[in-house]
Amino acid sequence: MITIRRADLYKLISHAKSCLPEEGCGLVGGRTEGNDRHIEAVYLLENKDHSDVHFSIDPKDQIAAIKDMRSKGLVQIGNWHSHPETPSRPSEEDIRLSYDSTSSYLILSIMDRDAPVLNSFRVAERRDVTKEELVIIE
Numbered sequence: 822m823i824t825i826r827r828a829d830l831y832k833l834i835s836h837a838k839s840c841l842p843e844e845g846c847g848l849v850g851g852r853t854e855g856n857d858r859h860i861e862a863v864y865l866l867e868n869k870d871h872s873d874v875h876f877s878i879d880p881k882d883q884i885a886a887i888k889d890m891r892s893k894g895l896v897q898i899g900n901w902h903s904h905p906e907t908p909s910r911p912s913e914e915d916i917r918l919s920y921d922s923t924s925s926y927l928i929l930s931i932m933d934r935d936a937p938v939l940n941s942f943r944v945a946e947r948r949d950v951t952k953e954e955l956v957i958i959e
């Protein structure tokens with residue numbers, strides 16, 4: 822199970838909309854408790870690809886975000902990106918580029934601008950996609 826605060830979800834939605842027509846992206850940090858992961862901080866980072874179908878994060882931005890997580894006693898749990906015009910599931914490319922099987926890959930679809938959908942996935946061996954149970958907390 823993975824949890825995210827509603828306020829953090831709203832941050833992702835508003836950033837994703839501000840990036841349109843490009844994909845928005847960033848990292849998520851938090852705490853782990855056995856198999857449970859609790860997102861405590863979301864990072865809104867520049868999509869270096871400036872694309873509506875790809876994203877990449879500058880390693881410098883990634884390092885700065887991880888430093889900030891450490892200063893708060895958090896660890897990197899995974900990353901997030903938006904799908905401006907497609908559903909909330911990994912694209913072929915997302916799966917191909919999912920190098921870290923321990924990371925959560927959060928995908929926020931804003932194809933329906935009034936009803937965004939967030940899902941979280943794990944990808945094993947850049948092939949096997951599993952949806953994680955995502956719980957929104959207040």
Ligand SMILES: [Zn+2]
Nearest residue numbers: 904911912915
């Ligand atoms: Zn994607």
